[in-house]
Amino acid sequence: MAKIKGIQIVKPEQLQIIEMEKPQIDEKNNVLVKMKAAGICGSDVGIYHGTNAAATYPRVIGHEMVGEVVETGPGATKVKVGDRVIIDQVTACGHCYACRIGRPNVCQHLAVRGVHIDGGFREYIAVPDKDCYLLPDNLRYEDAVLIEPTTIAIQACSRAQIKEDDEVLIMGMGALGSRMLSIAKLSGAKIIVADIVDEKLEEALAAGAHHAINLLKENIDEKIKEYTTDAYGPTLSIDCACTKDSLGTLIRIAGNASRVITMGFSVTPTEVTNFGITSKELDIRGSRLQNRKFQEAIDLVKAGKVDLDHKISHTFHFLDAQKAFDFNETRDPSIRKIVLTFDD
Numbered sequence: 001m002a003k004i005k006g007i008q009i010v011k012p013e014q015l016q017i018i019e020m021e022k023p024q025i026d027e028k029n030n031v032l033v034k035m036k037a038a039g040i041c042g043s044d045v046g047i048y049h050g051t052n053a054a055a056t057y058p059r060v061i062g063h064e065m066v067g068e069v070v071e072t073g074p075g076a077t078k079v080k081v082g083d084r085v086i087i088d089q090v091t092a093c094g095h096c097y098a099c100r101i102g103r104p105n106v107c108q109h110l111a112v113r114g115v116h117i118d119g120g121f122r123e124y125i126a127v128p129d130k131d132c133y134l135l136p137d138n139l140r141y142e143d144a145v146l147i148e149p150t151t152i153a154i155q156a157c158s159r160a161q162i163k164e165d166d167e168v169l170i171m172g173m174g175a176l177g178s179r180m181l182s183i184a185k186l187s188g189a190k191i192i193v194a195d196i197v198d199e200k201l202e203e204a205l206a207a208g209a210h211h212a213i214n215l216l217k218e219n220i221d222e223k224i225k226e227y228t229t230d231a232y233g234p235t236l237s238i239d240c241a242c243t244k245d246s247l248g249t250l251i252r253i254a255g256n257a258s259r260v261i262t263m264g265f266s267v268t269p270t271e272v273t274n275f276g277i278t279s280k281e282l283d284i285r286g287s288r289l290q291n292r293k294f295q296e297a298i299d300l301v302k303a304g305k306v307d308l309d310h311k312i313s314h315t316f317h318f319l320d321a322q323k324a325f326d327f328n329e330t331r332d333p334s335i336r337k338i339v340l341t342f343d344d
């Protein structure tokens with residue numbers, strides 16, 4: 001059996017380069033993809049540190065998977081050898097309540113590549129053809145990785161039922177927050193962003209946000225009153241910071257009858273009161289992964305409505321994954337998105 005290399009989190013805080021069997025295509029996983037680029041996501045960092053409540057170990061992580069089709073089996077009609085693709089990370093049972101109502105991203109038996117089953121930080125992966133999506137022609141492999149976080153943003157805006165007359169607060173302007181801004185602004189809504197890094201706020205303003213709040217230098221309660229009509233508060237709040245305190249803050253400043261979207265995976269208790277939710281009749285909605293949003297994201301890129309060109313900040317060869325994770329740990333202000341590459 002041919003062997004390939006992969007990046008495995010053996011247990012929390014232990015990252016290892018492993019040799020594993022090269023995947024073989026079969027009736028179900030009928031497409032073999034040679035990995036070209038894979039993004040490091042906040043959730044990968046969480047699995048590394050043991051703070052992702054969903055993950056199981058040992059695990060080959062990575063769910064932002066871009067590559068080239070190198071082999072197909074019978075029944076593979078969606079892609080052919082040579083196609084450049086991104087792979088959907090969600091696998092679902094197809095039978096449970098969530099699957100039956102069309103929400104496989106929260107399947108009772110959900111198996112996410114890179115979280116519950118082995119993912120994309122390895123040289124080859126075998127997947128069903130239906131999970132492969134063709135990349136836009138002129139998008140580099142490294143940049144195409146950002147299609148995945150874009151799908152996450154599309155999912156959150158879909159869960160939020162964002163509309164043109166919303167006044168939206170996006171908390172956190174990291175890789176996910178900036179993707180959220182790029183999708184949320186397509187609705188025509190007013191958008192306020194908050195973060196602790198001035199450079200990220202400036203980039204957000206340049207990218208179409210209407211107001212920016214530096215959480216270290218400004219009082220968010222006051223600024224939200226100033227920036228929303230009649231000091232009403234956001235009609236939609238999206239938590240892309242996902243810290244212990246961000247949900248409580250969003251509930252406190254949310255406008256009456258508004259929606260609050262959570263996306264975090266922390267299990268650290270946070271103080272939320274009945275009154276905080278009931279008195280304003282808030283809709284608190286979780287948004288997890290994405291529900292078949294890849295084609296929508298790719299179509300937005302093709303139409304020029306979402307720009308993914310040269311938005312990543314750093315690349316490392318995948319065998320230097322430890323270096324990449326260590327560098328991410330420095331919280332260097334230049335970090336936007338770190339991508340692993342697989343060139344020979």
Ligand code: MN
Binds near residue numbers: 042043063064148149
């Ligand atoms: Mn991701």
Ligand code: ZN
Binds near residue numbers: 093095097104106
């Ligand atoms: Zn299911």
